[in-house]
Amino acid sequence: MKVTEIRKYAREKGVDPGRMRKTELIRAIQAAENNPTCYKSERKYNCPESNCLWEEDCKKEK
Numbered sequence: 001m002k003v004t005e006i007r008k009y010a011r012e013k014g015v016d017p018g019r020m021r022k023t024e025l026i027r028a029i030q031a032a033e034n035n036p037t038c039y040k041s042e043r044k045y046n047c048p049e050s051n052c053l054w055e056e057d058c059k060k061e062k
Contacts, residue, residue, distance in 0.1 A: 001057065026054055 001009075003025075007017040010025055013032045017025050027037040035052075036043070044058050052058070 001053075030054075 003022055006022065006025055006029075010017045010029050010032075013029050015025070015028045015032050017028075020028060023040050026039040030037045030039060036049070038044070038047070038049075039054050039058050047055070047059075049055070
């Protein structure tokens with residue numbers, strides 16, 4: 001998902017994206033949805049979540 005799409009999604013969830021970077025923004029969305037704020041954290045190596053919107057991007061290596 002592109003950052004512009006993430007910003008739009010954030011607004012729909014009641015999160016003001018302001019000048020947040022992608023990781024910070026996604027974690028704010030996760031918090032607003034009462035989900036673990038784990039995007040791009042060490043948890044990605046052993047993630048128990050299924051059907052996560054951010055999973056594919058989270059697990060991508062640079």
